[in-house]
Amino acid sequence: MSAASDSATGSSWTARLRARTLEAVPAEQALPDRQPAYVSSWIYVFGVATLAALLVVIGTGLVLSMGGPGWWHVSSLGHFVNSLHLWSVEIFFIAMVVHLWGKFWMAAWRGHRALTWMTGVVSFLASIGAAFTGYLVQTNFDSQWIASEAKDGINATGVGAFWNVLDVGQMMLWHVTLLPIGVGLVAVLHVVLVRVRGVVPPIGIATDGSVIES
């Protein structure tokens, strides 16, 4: 390849994006094989457990989607997949809440990591919305009751005029597309930020390992 073509490649949008990406997240930072010595506690397990549970939630949800909204009412296999979906959601929330509390007690927003904290909180709130719409689209008694109760709260905010919890079609699309995409994108951003900023050091310890004077 000539020097001229090298130069042309270097100024292309693709090359710039590659350079910016590698600058923001070097390969050894994106997929590290060493971690700071302080990343040694069970509390760190719950972050990766949350991500793992999210994958199981999405996977079981995709299988449910293939059968359609009524499949799990008439098929024992469908009912089992629904049970997998339900319990993976429960594990997802347990892991996420423990992770969130852990990060609170670590004051994990220190060292310019506020955006990491905030994307985590947004992901948590979006997940609540995703789970809520899941309960609305079960097409059983739970859906009827939860929808009839929830409409009053949502209507009181004015949002119910546009986001109708009694419209199963609208809630179904939010549940299987918009909210999972939202949760997924924010979760990816959250993980990227963790990789870019690194795991927050212990309170009172600087990034060079020295003690911070109060």
Add this chain to the structure above:
Amino acid sequence: MSAVAEQAPGARRSTRRADPAAGPWRGPTRPYDLVKEFVAALAVVALLTAALAALFSSPDERSITLQGWAKQSPNDFVLTATGELAGTTTSAGYGPPYTDGGEPQSIGPLHLAQWAGVRIPVDAAQDFVIGPLTATTHDAAVTEALATWTGATADQRTAWASAYADALGEAPDGDPAKVGTGDYGPVPALTGGLLTLATTGGLDAQLVSAPTPASSGFYQTDYTRPILFLADSGHLDEIAGQQHLHGDQWGMMNETGNYPGQAWLWLYSFWYQVPPFTTSWEPNADALIWGLMMILSLVLLLVPFIPGLRSIPVRIPVHRLIWRDYHRAHGRGGGR
């Protein structure tokens, strides 16, 4: 207060350089296999999920129908239908987004529901009673009753339906067959005709498939009308109570059976159990609780920027427990 605790993250560039917790770690490290940890976590979560699903399954209480309601609680059905004609049910006087008027909730001067307006119009008498009967009846008495109702003034209709609702309230068990004599106009014939339609299952189809601005009536996914009609009844409420799903039983965070439900909504449900949301603020409780939860969510989001709140982890040193292995191995001085 330490400099660590009170440092606002991302405040200014000069501050960024000075933040001792920022930047890559240059202290001691340990071997770590990110991919292996993730695969292990995925395997454990998948196995745990499968075990829980196999052991506990998931609840699937069949949805109730208008037909089931009409058959199991015909007196309640007739009373609710009468209420729709009289305009006294929750749906008939709901306010935005379903009807004009009503008493929409507000947060002080913020009338959010009113500002959003009526975007899902529902006419309870027409949509739940008159419309379905007009579309389906072949009964001469019901046809005549419909003509009488349609030709009457609004005041006359309300007088007939209200009188019949009162009479049902006084009848033994609310039984329409035991109602005393009175001027009820066509209302008994209309509600009786609707009961007959409902027991055949025809009303379920009518309320779902009635044409709307969004649908010709063929394709339909919007259950606003049947759920609003059901929600006006005592039947739905009674079944929900048996399943421990009422608002004062921690409501919709539960689900049928002994399942954890949406336990993450505990704080939202909590406010519905305590004063002043159960007392003086009750008329606007939904709006106020939603407003409160929005504020609390915002506080959670902005914890890193809120003085005092962001210092709690420093003041209450749970972090010593989290990082005890590191401190034990490296002392308080870490790697230095």
